[in-house]
Each structure stands twice: as C-alpha cells, then as structure tokens.
C-alpha cells in the first residue's frame with residue numbers, strides 16, 4: 001500500500017510517499033530529515049493527535065474551561081473522547097491542570113484543564 | 119508598571135486560542151494559548167506589575183493615557199514611557215464587501231472562536247469558511263469536533279494562506295475540501311444564511327460567472343485577514359506604516375513619538391506568538407531605559423525593501439546605536455524551492471541565510487549587525 005503523507009513536525013511540511021503493508025513501513029521517500037521518517041511510520045500505522053476542547057463549568061465566572069489531552073492520542077479515538085469531554089460538568093472554582101478524565105479510554109493519557117475558572 | 123486592559127482578565131486573544139501550537143520556539147513545547155500566557159502572567163505578578171482591568175484607553179497624548187473605567191469614570195494615567203500593545207482586529211464583511219442579503223449567521227472566524235471557546239455558544243450546524251488562514255482552519259476543526267458540518271474552505275489565492283500543518287490536522291483529518299482560486303460571490307438568506315454562491319476566480323482574482331455554484335449552509339465564517347488596532351496610535355499622530363497598518367518603529371520598538379513604544383499585533387500581524395513575545399521584550403526593555411533616561415536619541419535610517427519583500431519590521435534603525443538587530447519580514451510571493459535571504463549595505467553583505475522555501479503566511483527573519491551601516495536592504499533571491 002502507498003500513502004501520501006505531509007510531515008507536520010516542522011513548518012517545512014515535506015510531502016512524503018510512504019509504502020508498507022499492515023501498518024509496517026517498507027520505504028519513505030520525500031522527507032528531508034530523520035524526524036520525517038519517524039512521523040511517517042506513526043502516521044502510517046496509527047496516527048496520533050493532541051485533542052483540545054472545552055468543558056462546562058457551573059457557578060463560575062465563565063461558563064467554560066479549556067482542556068487538552070496531556071499527550072497525543074490515537075486519532076481514531078477522538079470522536080469517542082469528545083463524547084466523554086462533552087458529558088462532563090465541573091463546579092467552580094477549577095484550577096489549571098485539573099485532571100478531568102483519567103487515563104481516557106485506556107490510552108494512558110489524561111485530559112486536563114489548561115485554564116482556570118473562579 | 120501598570121497594564122491597562124479593557125477585558126476583565128489578562129491574556130488577550132490567547133484566552134480563546136485553546137488549540138495547541140504556541141511556544142514551540144520559546145519553550146520548545148506545544149502549549150495551548152491559555153497555558154502560554156499563564157506563565158507570563160505569573161511572572162508579571164511576582165515582579166509587582168499591576169493590572170487595571172475593565173478599562174478602555176480612549177486617548178494617548180504626551181505619555182498620558184486617558185481611560186474610561188466603570189468604577190473610577192474617566193481616569194488619567196501619567197507615565198514615564200508607554201508601550202502600545204492593543205493587538206489587532208479581524209477584517210469583516212464590510213472590509214471585503216461581499217454582495218447579498220444581511221442575514222444572521224455571518225461571523226468573523228475569531229468572533230466565532232470567542233463564542234464557542236469562551237461563551238459556550240455554538241454558531242451553526244453547516245458552515246462554509248472563506249479564507250484559508252490559520253484561524254479559519256482551526257475553526258473548521260473546532261466546528262467539526264463539536265458535531266457541525268464544514269462544507270468547504272474557500273480561498274481566493276492559488277495557495278494556502280496558513281500553515282500546511284493546519285491543513286493536514288484541521289482540514290484533511292476531517293475530510294474538509296479546500297477550494298483554491300475560489301471566492302464567495304454572494305450571501306443568500308432572509309433571516310438566517312441559507313447558502314452562499316461560490317465561483318472560481320481568474321488570474322486577476324475576478325470571479326468567472328460560468329463557474330458560480332450555490333452551496334447550502336447556515337453559517338459563513340470569514341477568515342480574511344487581520345488589521346492592527348490603531349485608533350490610539352493615529353490619534354497620537356504617530357507615523358503609520360503604509361503596508362502593515364501599524365506604527366513605524368525603530369530597532370528599540372520606539373515609535374516616532376519619544377517615549378512611546380509598540381509591540382505585537384498592533385505593529386504588524388504576527389503568526390507566531392513566540393515572535394510577539396521576543397519583540398515585546400525589546401519594547402519593554404527599551405521603555406524602561408527611556409523612563410530612566412538611559413535610552414540615547416539618535417538619527418535613524420529607513421530599511422529598504424528589496425526583491426520579493428513586502429515589508430520589514432522594524433522599518434528604521436540607528437547605525438550609531440548599532441549592534442545586531444532582529445528584522446522580521448514577509449515575502450510578497452511564495453517560492454517553493456531554495457532561496458537566499460540577504461541583508462546588505464550597498465554591495466557589502468551584512469547577513470545571509472538560505473531558506474528551503476518562503477511563503478507570505480510565514481514570517482521570516484534575519485539579524486544583521488548594523489553598526490555604522492550607511493544603508494540597509496533586505497531581499498530574497500531564488501538560488
């Protein structure tokens with residue numbers, strides 16, 4: 001199988017052609033540096049993204065507090081994680097770096113607040 | 119040190135920028151907007167910086183700010199030096215004059231971002247986005263994540279306005295098509311947007327009538343550029359830059375009024391907050407030196423804009439004060455292959471750097487030593 005992948009590790013955005021089978025990469029063409037190859041392998045087998053969104057807050061100065069996954073999570077799980085995030089309501093005050101979902105969907109990654117709300 | 123802010127919270131535009139992509143240069147980490155400014159706010163408070171919130175600055179005259187505050191009424195603040203950091207605002211429908219009706223459902227991308235990320239208000243169910251700038255693409259992802267359908271992103275130029283990584287992560291990930299060399303020719307709808315007409319444009323960016331098509335949607339987001347917010351600067355009669363729309367500054371970020379400095383999007387629109395922070399540190403340091411009587415006045419020279427350069431910031435520098443100066447600039451047209459960026463005084467090259475490509479959407483920079491220079495030209499050449 002062949003896949004066109006644009007490297008997003010740095011702003012150069014090299015356009016790479018990745019060949020492989022069953023998520024295993026056999027060749028990468030078009031990258032300028034080693035980091036592109038590592039990225040290509042991850043994008044080819046199971047792409048990951050950092051998810052950011054907001055969570056509702058009750059009785060606070062603001063109605064929302066922003067959240068993120070502490071590390072990138074598999075892209076395929078993002079719709080499911082969004083559902084969990086939208087199901088949460090916090091009570092003010094909320095501090096920054098509060099864990100709102102621990103080890104979300106067994107990814108080993110927490111969803112935490114990136115802002116605060118008094 | 120006093121910060122006068124019309125909002126009720128520090129952070130500026132970063133408060134609504136909940137996405138990651140900040141601080142890669144400065145902190146070598148991918149932070150979200152709120153995470154980025156929290157560090158600076160903490161540091162400022164520890165240093166004893168005071169904040170005056172809910173206060174609008176109405177006028178600047180001779181280093182005195184005239185402000186309106188709900189509690190104190192009209193207030194005057196006298197200062198030894200002033201740093202202008204009012205940021206920018208978005209170009210609106212009026213600025214680009216799209217024909218059609220005036221229904222609800224037309225937002226600037228930043229206004230939609232504020233509504234969704236700070237006020238918990240969804241802007242629509244089916245959206246078209248005009249403009250492929252980063253804010254437009256980031257809002258395409260935000261809307262998709264919250265369950266709205268983004269039909270397409272329409273871009274009048276034949277290249278992407280924002281970063282490629284945002285196209286991959288915000289459009290491609292959600293299967294949102296990008297229509298280059300297209301524009302919105304009409305907004306349709308009585309009370310609420312019912313759709314938009316979209317047409318391809320020719321080489322002169324004029325719509326080609328035969329290509330016009332109707333796209334059904336209930337929301338149109340405009341991501342068509344930012345303009346520095348400069349009522350105060352113009353009121354204070356500062357010399358304004360014809361290209362950036364911000365005040366002309368020298369290498370200390372000092373404007374043409376002694377003791378008035380400026381930094382950030384009020385000077386020129388930045389795509390990376392890290393550059394704003396670097397520039398702001400220069401402005402702050404210079405303002406402190408001015409207030410203490412340590413900043414030498416000196417004659418300045420204008421930077422000459424060379425081949426494929428749209429503008430350079432700072433636009434002036436002092437050869438007498440000299441030293442290494444960080445000049446930021448944007449190119450006029452994209453070049454896909456290798457280019458050489460050169461800073462020269464006549465035929466003498468002061469600094470040069472090879473870049474793998476250049477793009478108007480990504481600010482470039484070069485740091486020549488300008489001590490004793492008789493002129494300075496910055497140019498970009500294909501190699």
Ligand SMILES: Cc1cc2nc3c(=O)[nH]c(=O)nc-3n(C[C@H](O)[C@H](O)[C@H](O)COP(=O)(O)OP(=O)(O)OC[C@H]3O[C@@H](n4cnc5c(N)ncnc54)[C@H](O)[C@@H]3O)c2cc1C
Pocket residue numbers: 122123124125129130131132135137138139140141173174175176203204205206228231252253344347350381382383384387388389390391392394
């Ligand atoms: C919507 C958007 C998305 C962005 N996304 C990214 C990104 O992903 N990555 C990145 O690196 N950069 C991004 N940027 C760029 C970067 O974040 C900004 O350039 C930077 O934060 C601007 O800082 P600033 O201090 O110049 O302006 P601002 O943050 O806009 O601050 C200006 C402040 O001045 C106040 N003000 C203005 N006029 C007055 C007045 N008369 N009286 C009192 N107060 C006043 C405003 O309320 C505001 O708080 C984005 C910019 C925008 C607009």
Ligand code: SF4
Pocket residue numbers: 007008009010011012013014031032033034035036037
């Ligand atoms: S391959 Fe290397 S140079 Fe090319 S975009 Fe990726 S990180 Fe940047």
